[in-house]
Amino acid sequence: MIHLNDLDMRSRKTVEVEQVKKMANDMLARTDEYATYKFKAGVCTMIEGVLHASGNYNGFSFIDPTARPDDEDYYARRYY
Numbered sequence: 001m002i003h004l005n006d007l008d009m010r011s012r013k014t015v016e017v018e019q020v021k022k023m024a025n026d027m028l029a030r031t032d033e034y035a036t037y038k039f040k041a042g043v044c045t046m047i048e049g050v051l052h053a054s055g056n057y058n059g060f061s062f063i064d065p066t067a068r069p070d071d072e073d074y075y076a077r078r079y080y
Contacts (some may be wrong), residue, residue, distance in 0.1 A: 017054045021047060021079055028077050029063060040075030047079055 024047035028040055051057040058080040067073045 017050060017056050020050055021056070025078050028075065028079075037072050037075060040077075044075050044077060051079065 024043050027035070027043045048057065060077045060079045062073075063076040063078060064071075064073045067076065
């Protein structure tokens with residue numbers, strides 16, 4: 001899992017999109033009490049914006065392929 005502390009941002013103004021995507025995928029796979037539907041919806045919104053803006057959007061898959069929009073696991077996804 002990549003954490004913000006792992007990113008050396010002291011002398012850089014950019015970060016690799018692949019690192020941000022990995023971080024988002026790790027957050028979306030979480031199952032702890034803080035990884036709520038709303039938390040994951042926010043992560044999805046953020047990473048989709050980054051991927052589209054950088055020309056790196058290649059779709060996603062549901063971690064639970066039976067998930068539906070009203071399900072708690074709807075935003076448990078993995079981006080490519």
